[in-house]
Amino acid sequence: MTVRRALCLYAMVALLAALNRAQEPVKPPVSPRIMTATRQVTVFSALELQMLQAIQKKDKPALESMLSDDFSIYMPDAESLGGDDWLDMVTGKDYSLKTFAVRRFFATDLGDSVQIVFERSQVAAWKGRADSGRFFVIDLWKKSGDSWKLANRSVAKTSSVPAAVKAVHKPTGKQ
DSSP: OHHHHHHHHHHHHHHHHHHHHHTSOOOOOOOOOOOOOOHHHHHHHHHHHHHHHHHHHTOHHHHHHHEEEEEEEEOTTSOOEEHHHHHHHHHSTTEEEEEEEEEEEEEEEOSSEEEEEEEEEEEEEETTEEOOEEEEEEEEEEEETTEEEEEEEEEEEEESSOOOOOOOOOOOSOO
């Protein structure tokens, strides 16, 4: 009986050892993952780029067509600006947006509106002084008929030194 017990014990130990070895973590094979933009990231990154290009060109009618009637912009340590005041500021002779880049673009669908979060780097000037740097931006776009209108923008400067501005790329929303 002791031989039988020893063989049974040996078989159980061998079985447990085999099961334990199967539970060790295995590194997954390295495979390149192709990042594709979500539909909202594609649509709204294009709208944001159109808006920044309109600011560069000082195209007030194009900007007006992208803003809702009750548009406002919020910045830390400042009063909120209405759409007309903001338009006058960015299309006026005192402001110049030389270069810009956006990255880390995220979109959240809220039904009839979409919240966009991204980082913007820019080289700009306001009244002859540098207004360059990196900014954290949160935009709220609302559906208006067949188009989207920017309803609210919150902007906070995160650095006075702009990141190296590279050629404009299409964000994927998954960076």
